[in-house]
Amino acid sequence: MIKYLFALLILVQAGTVWAQQPAKVAKKYFADPEIDIQTPWFQKGNKFTTYDEMMTYINKLVAQHPGIATLSYIGKTQKGVEIPAVRIVGKTRNTKLRVLFLGRVHGDEPGSTEAMLYTLDRLLNDPNMTYLLERLEITIIPMVNIDGGSHLERVTANTLDLNRDQSKLATPEAVALRGFYNRYAPQVVIDFHEFQPLRADYTLISSDNITNSFDAMFLYSGNLNVPQELRDLTSRKFVGNARKALDAKQLRHHDYFTTTKKFGEVVFNVGGINPRSTANAFSLGNSVAILMELRGVKIGKTSLKRRIVTAFTLAESYLKTAYENCDEVMRVTEQAARNRQDIVVTSKAKSVDDYVLPFISMNTNEMIDLTVNASLSLESTPTLTRKRPETYYISASHTEIARKLRELGVTVETLGQPETINVEAYTVDSYKAEYTLFEKFYPVKVKTTVDTKQVSFPAGTFVVPMNQRNGNVAASVLEPEAANGFINYRVYETEAGAELPVYRKMNSDK
Ligand SMILES: [Zn+2]
Known part of the structure; x- marks a missing residue:
């Protein structure tokens, strides 16, 4: 009963910034770095960057870099708004590895758009990043779900979730994104999201008033139909290097997890294998594909510089890894396209009851380790093969x-x-x-x-x-x-x- 009341109390509070991340937590664990960021959101008050502000910002950058950056549109949203894609090709015209960055597949994750706008600025204006364009071309789609994004809604105008729609394609936005992906055939796709620090389920596993302790979480494919060599390249090189880049800046990270209730018990689902979401859908399309979850939903502008720096650190790391391993990425993604192994129709994630996760106690403002039940998708085994x-x-x-x-x-x-x-x-x-x-x-x-x-x-x-x-x-x-x-x-x-x-x-x- 007490547990239930506690859960109810947190649910009531869950909508507020305070409940998600009180000032003392932000100050101790998510302090902003000293850095100047000039993207639209930093030029104004608390309200996030609008579509028009984004387009003004993009148009200005593209106009300043003729022949290097071009703006095109991948299609229209349900409300008829054009979805912009900015392609950065650099000065040389040799065959390059293609990298696709996505932001705002979920409309209520405005930090992902801001991170993409900042990354665009750095790629075009920071001379230390120019070398990347010798071997890479990069396309950034900073706001996929524009209709939802305009009023901070997760879903599209017909109330469907784009990251549940990558195998069914029931939304025009998912069709447009997949169409662009198929034409562009990027070897690397990184989809930037934001997560909500506090989940109502957390109150059921601890009375410590716990919240997520991470800056970033990694979701990369555990789908057994994605060839092992491509999964290894993704997890060891791309994710591995990105973890080191975050470590170097004392940014905390973990494999992606979410919670579900099974027979009344809270289970942490770690990783993912379902083709409905981008990381798996694009891995099955033979790309190195990673979905990044950054701390952000429902915390407004709190720690925004830190969030942008976290996302940029990841973007830069992924680009460096692609640049340094260009030939291997070409070879492994091509090899994946010729894969003829048996089809794993269904599989089962590994269940464990001793998975240890660190949380922040909002009561004491200390880090605590909790042992939880977990279902590990990255360690799935086939249950039906044909x-x-x-x-x-x-x-x-x-x-x-x-x-x-x-x-x-x-x-x-x-x-x-x-x-x-x-x-x-x-x-x-x-x-x-x-x-x-x-x-x-x-x-x-x-x-x-x-x-x-x-x-x-x-x-x-x-x-x-x-x-x-x-x-x-x-x-x-x-x-x-x-x-x-x-x-x-x-x-x-x-x-x-x-x-x-x-x-x-x-x-x-x-
Ligand atoms: Zn999301």
């Missing part, structure tokens, strides 16, 4: 499947002539829709059996060759049991006992 088909065949009537695949960057062909061949067909053994609404739909879980049979496919049948660079993207949405896949996220409907409109043609010499 051989990679040579080709997926998709019934011609399911145009929505073909359209989504193409939006995701997958090459989809059509049969010119009818074909009668042996394929593997899925039959739905069990079907269950969840009871709680997620992003305006009830996710579906199925189990299937796969049988070989002869099927006659008419001309016009959609064909997805798997010797393409986006084979992993195709498998991650077409395999029926896959989390965030087309059945789970209801891109098409099925039912128990049904034969699916998706078939697997296996390699004939196996």
Whole structure:
């Protein structure tokens, strides 16, 4: 009962800056560095940078650097606002590694936009950074969710969360972002977010009035379909170097975690493997992809210089790592695109009950270690694996499947002539829709059996060759049991006992 009252009290307070990060905590643990930052938010009061202020700032910088920086637009938001992308190419025109930085995928994370504007300024005006442009070209999209961002809302205008929408593409913004990603084909993608220091669940594991102790948290893919070599390059080199860069400035960091309640107990989910979010979606697209969580949501302008410096330190570190390992990054990302390993359809994270995390006690203003239950995505093991088909065949009537695949960057062909061949067909053994609404739909879980049979496919049948660079993207949405896949996220409907409109043609010499 006391625990419950305590939780209620914190929930009531959770909306206020004070509850998230009292002045004594900010002063002791999140002090601002001595540095001059001239981005729009620092030129005014507490209200964050608006879209128009951002555009004025970008236009000025681009005008000052003709031939080096160019402004284009990747598409429009639901309210018709153009989403800007600034490309920085440097003076030389050799083949370069392409790096994409994203800010403000969530509208209520304004520090991410500010960090991108500061990074843009440094890349264009700091002579110590110019050398990076000899081997890199960098594109920055500082505000992806402009509609939500205009009034500090996490979601887009149709109330969907862009970072839950990278496999379903139910928002025009996600379609525009994926389209740009597919055309630009960056080898490195870093998506900057902000996290809320205090979570209501924290009151259930401690009466110390605890808050998150970190400046930054790293989310990089634990998805088992991302080739090991690409995962290693991402975690060891890119994340590894970034940790050292933060350490050098005494900025605290950790692997990303969030909390959920399982049977009334709070579990810390560490890492992530779901294709619905950017880091995994772009890793499956063969990029080094990392989502950065910076301390920031609901703390207003508190510690803003420190937050910007933290983000910039990360951006600079990632660029340096890309520059210094240019050939290896090219090789590993190309190799990933040719990956032909078996498909891990489902997997299970490792559960532990002795995971130690440091928090700040807001009662004593001291750091305390807590031992918590955790689910470790980065140590997942496969629970269902299937051989990679040579080709997926998709019934011609399911145009929505073909359209989504193409939006995701997958090459989809059509049969010119009818074909009668042996394929593997899925039959739905069990079907269950969840009871709680997620992003305006009830996710579906199925189990299937796969049988070989002869099927006659008419001309016009959609064909997805798997010797393409986006084979992993195709498998991650077409395999029926896959989390965030087309059945789970209801891109098409099925039912128990049904034969699916998706078939697997296996390699004939196996
Ligand atoms: Zn976010």
